[in-house]
Amino acid sequence: VPLRSVAASAFICFYLIAATTAAVPSPAELASVTGERYSPDDQVSRRVRPTLDAIQRYTETATRRAWEALAEPRRIVYPPLTRLGLRQRWRMFAQPPRVNTSMAVRVVAQRPDGSPATAALVVLPQLGEDAFKGPSAYQAGFADKAVSNAIDAWSQLRARQPSAPDDALTRFGPDVLASIPRYFGARLAKTLPADARIVRTELWQGAAPMPRRGASSNGPKPSLDQLPFEAELGTRVRNGPSGWTLRRIDPPLR
């Protein structure tokens, strides 16, 4: 057997083992996807779900055992795979959210005569909730992903370590949420009168449960203009290092 084939064979074996090992979820990750039911059964799921639930108990046990058994190979294969960026976490829509999230950035400024000047912008979804997303929405999708990744990473950090500093490291980098008010705040500042002095930049998060399966919806939602920013609708979640605040609002913005 040529030496080249031996080397290639060794690499093939390594890759197969590494990819398979890295694809097995940890017990903590598994626990994060096993949520509670949100919708009642319909006629189809009433027949199928009990069987799938019964099988799931076995697959969960098997996955936990596989995780334990692969502890040693994982220690070897993780570093090179991570360095090469070859993650094997294929969780696309594995746990579809039951809540729609929207975000807005608002800049509050003051003019020399003391009168206030404000400007606000919906930043998630960039095109608004009621927009048809044609081919031109392609690039806006990437901006939406950036904003949603930032808020997800920040929320997970807060859930995991409630006392972690605001600029703690996430898998997307440190102080991951700060870029949203900074970037959109700078854009909004250009729309304010030239003599206005920015007092603060706020980041607002809207959240509303999706309609359950079989329920009717598509009711009216408040637009940005209708939102009473000054009212105590939301809960202040965080004071940012650059003077911005994150507030929750409900329901989401149009």
Place this chain on the structure above:
Amino acid sequence: MSRRLVALWESFWFRPIAPHLYAVLRIVFGILGLAGLFGVADLGMFWAYDGLMAPPHTRAHDIVNAVAGANAAPMVVLLACVAAYVLMTLGIATPVTVPLAFAAALAQMHWNRLPLSAAFQTHLNLLFCLALAECGRVWSVDAWWRRERGAADSRPTVIWPLRLFRFQVAMIYGATGLWKFQDVHWRDGSALHYVLSNTQFRRFPYDPPPWSSELLTIATYTTLAWEILFPVLILWRPTRWLALVLGIVMHTTMMVALELGPFSLVMMASYLAFLDPDRVSSLVRRVTAPWQA
């Protein structure tokens, strides 16, 4: 016995194949890389330090800043990524530029991971498999240049990078299927209802109507079964076609109903790897014969 096993291993992983399928994958994945970059083409938003990105924190930032300066660095990284994919697509210095495209994608990931989704990760993993193959023997500037010098080289190449590519595609479906199976909303058939209600992704601004409930439940179960069974279905030719045709239907439907960037295109493009490389080559010869005569 052991000799027989070695022979089986050899024929499975090192069988010579015609190089055309690798060329097709190189071109298609080069174009898809450019399509991904088009999505993040806004320099100020996705590449500049005051854009939608975490503060500089990786070695990629340090290196590029040191070489190009902090002001020019975002533009340098973006242009380097574009150049790598263009060179890969055209097949210029292919043995270097395909690994270079992989390195560029890696640099993009280290530069700003925030706007990147599963589409990027899939593309990156498949690009890694392509970087291991000889993708420039045909349909490349390299091949044209060699032909001009009278040194054309369309010798067969080895199959193992293609097999790893197929394995990676199967792994993606199998793993995502098993992840989904753990979630109660996939098991109770309501998952697609919530996916289509998601205002971030849905293309049409309407929630699924109540009358579509059972239809979506069936679609949820079909998706789940197809993803979990995909690695098995592709092992046998008749079921492989079923898996791939079903995949095209699924991804086309997703593309129509949801804005997911290039994800559906990347997945459907990966199906090209399941074609028989020698059949692709003979088809190409038949089609191009009139021009070559």
